[in-house]
Amino acid sequence: GNSVTQMEGPVTLSEEAFLTINCTYTATGYPSLFWYVQYPGEGLQLLLKATKADDKGSNKGFEATYRKETTSFHLEKGSVQVSDSAVYFCALSDHTGTASKLTFGTGTRLQVTL
């Protein structure tokens, strides 16, 4: 079946540091890939997405590129802020006809300090 593996956390960075959170996936067919962010006490918010190989999703300074050859979708940001502290989930969308479900990684907690 489909699965998503992302790096263990927590990741602790100083403000303005470079961020990489690794994500690899196993899937049949051609899934869409997503990064979601969860702030404390809240639901999930879509951060960015990519629907086909070599697509780059970007939002709020975060970027991730859909790499089919390495089955990866690593999240990067050049300069993190304290406000980026949250849990980040990598996910893929499995399409069966018109139905879909998201398969999530375990989440990576990011803590950014001053």
Added chain:
Amino acid sequence: KAGVTQTPRYLIKTRGQQVTLSCSPISGHRSVSWYQQTPGQGLQFLFEYFSETQRNKGNFPGRFSGRQFSNSRSEMNVSTLELGDSALYLCASSNTGGLNEQFFGPGTRLTVL
């Protein structure tokens, strides 16, 4: 545009009881999906409803059920609650499912004592 709303936000039940959670999708959205989030298992897909029909289902026991109404609002029910059902239950809506973005609600925190 109002977001996805879930009620109640917090719930405490005892083992053996049943519970019903409610989700109101974004206006115009016809697909509603439910997910369970626990520290041990992470985020797991429960089921998806579209136009009052369940069209995708995860690997959960039959104690977990759901339905969708003609106004796209959805409910999920868990019968004979077990301690392991304690979790954050998240609802997500999208226009048609498939490739469309899923918008998540804040979740219902269920505690089973």
